[in-house]
Amino acid sequence: MAPKKQTAPASTRKRKATSMADNDNVTVATLAAVTKQITADVTSAVLQEMRRNAAPSSSAPVSAAAGSASQLEDANTIATQDQTVETARLSVSSQPVPTSGLEDRNETDTKIQGSCSKSRPTGDCNSSPPDTRELLSIIGHLLNSSLAPATQIVYNKALTAFHTFAFLHHFDPFGHNVATSHIALFVAHLFHQKLAHSTISTYLSAIGYAHKLLHNADPTSSFLVKKLISGARRLHPTADMRLPITVHILDDIVHAASMTSTTVYFKILFQAMFLFAFNAFARIGEITLSTSSSNNLLLSDVKIEGGSHNSKIHVIFQRFKHNTNNTRHEIVFGHGPTRVSAALSLIQYLALRGNQPGSLFVRSDNSPITRSQFDKQLHACLAFCKLDSSRYKGHSFRIGAASYAAEQGCSDAKICSMGRWKSAAFRKYVRSNIVT
Structure with a gap:
């Protein structure tokens, strides 16, 4: 006789069904569920501390009336905290992520003492403590901000x-x-x-x-x-198949932009973007609007120095990858190694753009250039130059800039500084003996 097929417990089947039904919400709820569980654990620690403090002390006798009033106030406070804990745990359990294994936590390092908050400018230790829910909200905000x-x-x-x-x-x-x-x-x-x-x-x-x-x-x-x-x-070893945008290719696609753009504005815009991306070692998410990056350069991040023949562009990077301590980084470039001046190309674009606040590179209606729009134009320019667009991507400008700097004899420290790399990771971008 064939062995009887085992059936999962009803709770497991229900949990699995809930997961599959809510699958669309899981992506945005997973980290949120972890954060909510942590705040619920902190709340539980607060509650236990209050219960210990509310226990009657044999060494400090008080009158019956005073004791009753004090215990009633503590009971009301504990009931309120109980409700806060239950609300937090219900909020977590409503997420698609199962939390049955998360409820028993080591609370020794999450106790909150009822001491004065040093962050409050006024008041003393006899004043009412900070609102717990407000502090829990700050914990969640700090956790959410810990990841880019x-x-x-x-x-x-x-x-x-x-x-x-x-x-x-x-x-x-x-x-x-x-x-x-x-x-x-x-x-x-x-x-x-x-x-x-x-x-x-x-x-x-x-x-x-x-x-x-x-x-x-x-x-x-x-x-x-x-x-x-x-x-x-x-x-399954992997290799970066992206090729660098060399100076020669950069000259070609800048020319191609004038042949493939639908308007004069787009021609000047994309020529400036191509030259800027190379000379500023810019990441594609810094010059285009992307859902995965909030590091888009703004008009206010760029300053112009000098006249028409010796113009210099100062770019201040304030938001970029791995910049956890919010350090400002400046890079300066002028004409650059190409036939068309990178500085004058940007100045010409800014004259058309106007001084409206917002993203540095925008369409004529002041809406930011998106990643897909940039990729589409780059693809058209590469096709015009009969280059394989599958091997040249937005990051190829940054790869090309690092490779060119190495060819010119720049030190590793100089390349790291120009590209805002914090380690020797830049070396994987440096390509030599590239046949184009």
């Missing part, structure tokens, strides 16, 4: 994939009992789906981030998992 917007998008995608995998294999992705074997199976699943080893590593970073926030052991840090990533890298 682009990182949040990638981490949400990773946690969504892990969440779906966990439901299919019947374990809680955020629970204490996530084992190395679960992570190993997930790595195998991602590899089977033909994800690059770098993408798999990023997914594991997201999982480790969530577990460490929730006071769990990091299930991704085991020796086995590291060896699985090494195996994925050896079996």
